[in-house]
Amino acid sequence: MKTTPPKTDPPPRRRPRRGSIIERRKACRKALKTLDPVLKKKLGEIHSLDVEASRLLHEADAQFQQLCENWRTLASALAEKERQEIKQLYNRALALSNKKVKLADxxxxxxxxxxxKLDIERDGLRDALDKLIVxxxxxxxxxEDSEPRRRRRNTQTRKAGEDGGNADSFEPFDTSKLMPDIPIDPNEPTYCHCKQVSYGKMxxxxxxxxxxxxxxxxxxGLTASPKGTWYCSHCAEEGDNSKKRKDVE
Structure with a gap:
């Protein structure tokens, strides 16, 4: 006897567009990750240069102050020597400052x-997301267009079971066997009271x-495909309330 599939066939799950979205996100993280050690290294070098330049300036200022105090008592040759040493200290500090500017650049x-690179990946990610939304x-x-056909098919399946056919021999359709380890797309529709995506037996x-x-x-709370009609707790409660209202009237 030819039968139709059972009514436990859930909506199909689509694979996410990994190449256009996930890979671009990975590229952004990789770009930022490679930048971190470069900045740390150069900031460390700038700090070392700054410490050395500050030491040279402090030493040059101290010698200049001493030279000014002893200028009248120093011989001209010794005073000129002191002046040249102070000048060298300032020049060395200036050279270190120039290195700091180069590192900053x-x-x-x-x-x-x-x-x-992030701007390029951002534009590509926006295009990929727009395409995915469409x-x-x-x-x-x-x-949604297939829903009327799905419901007619479910009605035929239910009637076959009520007439004593072998429709009850069908086991529920388990999507996890067909699509194992497929990443769940955050944009995938959700179902059930738990508001989760389709998986397993439904x-x-x-x-x-x-x-x-x-x-x-x-x-x-189901372990096997239900026989005959089946209503969720919400619809079953609505049906009982409607029946009670009719009895009261």
């Missing part, structure tokens, strides 16, 4: 290169107006 160039909308529209409520529709077996 190298840091700026390194940061600028990373910023340019694809998701098209996929969602196609899924069952659909027979109420056409059910706000949730699909439920995980574990979340609703």
């Amino acid at each position: 190298e840091m700026y160039q390194a940061v600028d290169q990373v910023v340019v 694809e998701r909308r098209e996929s969602l529209a196609a899924f 069952v659909m409520c027979d109420n056409d107006k059910c706000p949730i529709e699909w439920f995980h077996f574990k979340c609703v």
Whole structure:
């Protein structure tokens, strides 16, 4: 006897666009990671140069002060020697300051290169996200268009089980066996009371107006495919309340 698939067939899961989104995020992290040791090294060199330049300036200032105090008592040759030593100290401090400026410029160039790369990756990531959003909308529209056919198919499956056919021999469809270890896309639709994506064995409520529709077996306490009609707790409670209101009227 030919039968249709059971009503526990959950919505299909799509693979995320790894090359266009995840890889670009990795490229951004890699660029920032390579910049960190470069900045630390150059900042350390600048600090060392600054310490040495400060020492030279302090020594030059002290000698200059001493020269001014003893200028009248020093011989001209000795005074000239002191003056040249002070000049050398200032020149050495100036050379160290120039090295600091050069290192700072190298840091700026390194940061600028990373910023340019991040701008490129950002633009590419924005384009990839826009494309993914369009694809998701098209996929969602196609899924919504298929809902009437899905519900007619579920009705046929239920009738086959009630007539004593072998529809009950079907086991629930387990998506985890077909798609193991696939990363979950954060933009994937969620289902069930737990608000999680589709996985494992799932069952659909027979109420056409059910706000949730699909439920995980574990979340609703099922271990096997239900026989006949099946309603979630929300729709079952709504049905009982509607019946009570009719009885009161």
